[in-house]
Amino acid sequence: MSARRFMIHSRTVCDGSASFDGEIYKHMIRVLRLGTGDAVQLADENGIEYSGEISEVTKVGVTVKITSSRLAAKKVSNGPRITICQALPKGDKIDLILQKGTELGAHDFLLFEGCRSIVKLRDDQQASKLERWKRITAEAARQCGRPDIPEVVWRKGAIEAACEAGHKFRLILWEGEKEYFLKDVLPDGEILSSVIVAIGPEGGFEPQELRHFIQHGFLPVSLGSRILRTETASIAILSIIQYMSGEM
Ligand code: SAH
Numbered sequence: 001m002s003a004r005r006f007m008i009h010s011r012t013v014c015d016g017s018a019s020f021d022g023e024i025y026k027h028m029i030r031v032l033r034l035g036t037g038d039a040v041q042l043a044d045e046n047g048i049e050y051s052g053e054i055s056e057v058t059k060v061g062v063t064v065k066i067t068s069s070r071l072a073a074k075k076v077s078n079g080p081r082i083t084i085c086q087a088l089p090k091g092d093k094i095d096l097i098l099q100k101g102t103e104l105g106a107h108d109f110l111l112f113e114g115c116r117s118i119v120k121l122r123d124d125q126q127a128s129k130l131e132r133w134k135r136i137t138a139e140a141a142r143q144c145g146r147p148d149i150p151e152v153v154w155r156k157g158a159i160e161a162a163c164e165a166g167h168k169f170r171l172i173l174w175e176g177e178k179e180y181f182l183k184d185v186l187p188d189g190e191i192l193s194s195v196i197v198a199i200g201p202e203g204g205f206e207p208q209e210l211r212h213f214i215q216h217g218f219l220p221v222s223l224g225s226r227i228l229r230t231e232t233a234s235i236a237i238l239s240i241i242q243y244m245s246g247e248m
Contacts, residue, residue, distance in 0.1 A: 087114030117205030
């Protein structure tokens with residue numbers, strides 16, 4: 001049987017070994033029941049693949065001794081580059097958005113504090129929150145067999161989020177839009193290869209936030225007459241774009 005493959009972060013590799021606790025440890029040792037001497041393959045976010053063998057297992061961690069590594073040919077994905085530009089929702093809804101979004105192939109997540117976001121993130125909370133969010137995307141990528149881990153970045157507010165450049169197509173999901181439905185504006189072909197979609201928090205966007213996005217080239221679009229929860233909107237738009245671009 002060929003060695004099992006695990007997605008890891010490059011920071012776990014040090015001096016010829018890679019050490020893990022948490023989810024990877026649980027998966028390797030408790031779920032798959034691997035043990036000392038078993039061969040494993042590791043792949044990090046930079047496209048480096050490592051071959052190695054489990055050298056130590058403790059009650060909380062596992063160490064893999066790396067025997068060889070190589071830069072894997074970057075997997076060429078023809079799929080679209082979809083950025084989910086999401087205003088922070090309350091509670092753990094963001095966890096769901098990150099997890100499902102990773103499974104559905106979001107390229108990256110740009111999170112920001114919407115004027116109506118109920119949860120406010122203090123400056124001193126940002127680093128630990130970002131770390132937690134990155135753990136969620138890393139775990140979801142591993143679980144769904146995705147070779148890359150979507151990036152998660154934080155922007156202070158809509159103004160900063162709207163400035164994000166480099167996408168060919170920009171949408172803002174707005175339940176107040178009466179003229180344009182998604183079906184009217186979604187192009188096909190090349191332009192759909194790079195899309196950013198802004199989604200509001202539970203209370204929706206403030207008019208001035210909508211204006212900022214429009215001024216930065218975002219097109220307001222409706223997903224229909226029903227008001228979707230913010231997490232539903234995010235999951236729906238990703239599924240539709242993936243389908244439209246032939247990725248499903
Ligand atoms: N302002 C609304 C609800 C906002 S829903 C209210 O309080 O009644 C949260 C977010 O999901 C919105 O900001 C929007 O980005 C998206 N959304 C939900 N339903 C939508 C729809 N039918 N069309 C477009 N976007 C929608």
